[in-house]
Amino acid sequence: MQRYSAPLLLVIAGALLVYGAKAEWLSLYVLSVLMFMGVNVILATSLNLVNGSMGEFSCGHAGFMCVGAYTASILGVLLFSGHKSFGEAWLPAELAVWGFPLLILAGGVTAALAGLAVAIPSYRTRGDYLAIITLAANYIILSVVENLDIIGGSRGFMGMKKIVNGMEETLEVPWLPLWVFVFTVFTVWLLRRYLSSTYGKGVMAICQDEVAAEIMSVNTDRIKTVTFMLSSGLAGIAGGLFAFILGYVNPGSFNILKSTEVLVMVYLGGMGSLSGAVLAAIFFTLLLESFRFVIPWLNTLVHQLSLVPESYEVSQVWKWVLIPLLLIIVMQFRPEGIMGNRELGDLFPKLKRFYRFK
Amino acid sequence: MTKTQPETTTAPVLEITGLTRQFGGLRAVADFHERLAPNELVGLIGPNGAGKTTVFNLVSGFYQPSSGAIKVNGVDTKGLKPHRITALGVARTFQNIRLWNELTVLDNIRVARHGKLGYGFFHAVTRSRTYHEREHEIEREARELLEVFQLDRHADELPKNLPYGTQRRLEIARALAGKPKLLLLDEPAAGLNSVDIQELIRLVRWIHTHFDVTIWMIEHHMDVMMELCQRIKVIDFGETIAAGTPEEIRNHPAVISAYLGDDKI
Structure with a gap:
């Protein structure tokens, strides 16, 4: 019972999601929020692996997301829907149902390879220098994409909507929400297993004392490479899903602002806390969405109180004032984030005893 | 075949020949030689800044030698990363305890x-x-x-919540976790009170008899060294100035002048 309770809960959640989407008591809007939540969970937990658990400072996460997004999109369009630059689709569109997870995984693998290319020159650097290298990598990736006219350059790349619609025509299941759910669970599961093994504990040892780790037989270069590749690979998976949710990608979606957004989630959750990153990603997505309603309400409020001139409208731009403000408040009053470096199990010992993850 | 002494037939755990390390103009270690046979318990002493820890850092691969060779169980460690050297059977502790506190x-x-x-x-x-x-x-x-x-x-x-003496013990235990052939102890008595020091002496002796390990230690507490070590080497300004049994070292004029200065002012 104990052993199967977690998988059982997840299956029930997945089934509810599928049923809810089919029976249409989850509206398209709610579904899209849920999907972005999943993508954000993947992004936050994977960045937390490097920035929290390993104690490095990577700030180019959106760059790897971009690699994954473009790989999955281009491959998908090439194989299943056809494009004006590439010609006819290579495979029948019906196969997309089976091919879709492979597209996303291909995005993840390519992003992991991009991560490897960044990890190798950064063996000898830590802290600020790694931050600069990853930042530069983010810009390099964006510049490459912007200057490749065959995939639309800075105008972006589209055609993924057709694949998603094709999948749903083949077999009437809300594929996209389902796959986002599966990949989100997969990410947390993978990270959980990685970090709880003796092998993965080397990551924490590097964070706490790299010299002692190396002297105590931890192959620090290897662990850093594997960890960085895992992190960027998962970012690539998130990017692929993101591209198919929007049905359209352009390099502007993966700029430094996006990287910062992920950083905010990690800091909000607490460095090194996996459950903290999950909670922060959920909370952050909801917060971002709530501004859609809060800001118009704020607008009427300030006008009723005549705090601003009649002609001025409090627009959605204000969310980019309110979110950084939130970060400042969090850093001021709870610098360790929501969870600190603890996990949910540390806060609820009963939960921990129930789920002895092994 | 000629009969040879047993000491020379047993392969050394560690063999250092002509080891020199230069930091800019400073020769931290100069032409250092050492040969540790299995199960020896050997000391390395010297005044502050004599280059003792540098020798340990060279052996554990943290620094690369400027010249000379280090062989662990017959394998030349030149160019190996520290974790590879540890895999050859070298483990160490640190002067200031370096546990993973979280x-x-x-x-x-x-x-x-x-x-x-x-x-x-x-x-x-x-x-x-x-x-x-x-x-x-x-x-x-x-x-x-x-x-x-x-x-x-x-x-x-968590280690950070343990008393200092217990942290020391944990660090030594951690060093033995990889089943090393050679254990380097860098000032294990630093910061311990006299009760803890007595316990440390017992611990090191106990490790020496119960684990199949050669111990090489740096220590400033002379009573610890005199009691534990079978032989001691003294270095000053990177140069070896004396070597011998604890008794010989205690009365060696070069050692006395290195520690106390000579009377010519």
Whole structure:
């Protein structure tokens, strides 16, 4: 019972999601929020692996997301829907149902390879220098994409909507929400297993004392490479899903602002806390969405109180004032984030005893 | 065939020849020689800044020698990364304790088995049979080690919450987790009170008799060295100035003048 309770809960959640989407008591809007939540969970937990658990400072996460997004999109369009630059689709569109997870995984693998290319020159650097290298990598990736006219350059790349619609025509299941759910669970599961093994504990040892780790037989270069590749690979998976949710990608979606957004989630959750990153990603997505309603309400409020001139409208731009403000408040009053470096199990010992993850 | 002494037929655990390390214009270690036979307990002393820790850093691969050679169990360690040298059977402790303070005591021991893990990333995430077997064994051995060091009741605590003397003991236990052939102790008595020091002397002697390990230690507390070491080498400004039994070292004029200065002013 104990052993199967977690998988059982997840299956029930997945089934509810599928049923809810089919029976249409989850509206398209709610579904899209849920999907972005999943993508954000993947992004936050994977960045937390490097920035929290390993104690490095990577700030180019959106760059790897971009690699994954473009790989999955281009491959998908090439194989299943056809494009004006590439010609006819290579495979029948019906196969997309089976091919879709492979597209996303291909995005993840390519992003992991991009991560490897960044990890190798950064063996000898830590802290600020790694931050600069990853930042530069983010810009390099964006510049490459912007200057490749065959995939639309800075105008972006589209055609993924057709694949998603094709999948749903083949077999009437809300594929996209389902796959986002599966990949989100997969990410947390993978990270959980990685970090709880003796092998993965080397990551924490590097964070706490790299010299002692190396002297105590931890192959620090290897662990850093594997960890960085895992992190960027998962970012690539998130990017692929993101591209198919929007049905359209352009390099502007993966700029430094996006990287910062992920950083905010990690800091909000607490460095090194996996459950903290999950909670922060959920909370952050909801917060971002709530501004859609809060800001118009704020607008009427300030006008009723005549705090601003009649002609001025409090627009959605204000969310980019309110979110950084939130970060400042969090850093001021709870610098360790929501969870600190603890996990949910540390806060609820009963939960921990129930789920002895092994 | 000629008969040779047993000492010369046993292969040395560590053989250092002509070891020199230059930091800019400073010769931190100059033409240093040492040969440690299995199961020896040897001391290295010298005034502050004599280059003792530099020798240890060179042996553990933290620095590369400017010239000279270091052989661990007959393998030349030139160009090897520290974790590779550790895998050859060298373990060490640090002058200022360097435990992983946010990992539990048990995990500190487990991570120190990284060199002999026997599985990699894919085993870890797929939880293969190899993974379960290896983790099971690592955990069992780690708990056994904690038990013989009387640390088992602290297994789930964080090292930073333990008393200083206990942290020292844990650091030595962690160094032994990888089953080394050579244990380097860098000032294990630093910061300990006289009661803890007596306990440390017993501990080192006990390790020497119960573990199949050669011990090479740096220490400023002369009583510790006199009591434990079979022989001692003295260095000053990177140069070896004396070597011999503790008794010989105690009365060696060069050692006395290095520590106390000579009377010509």
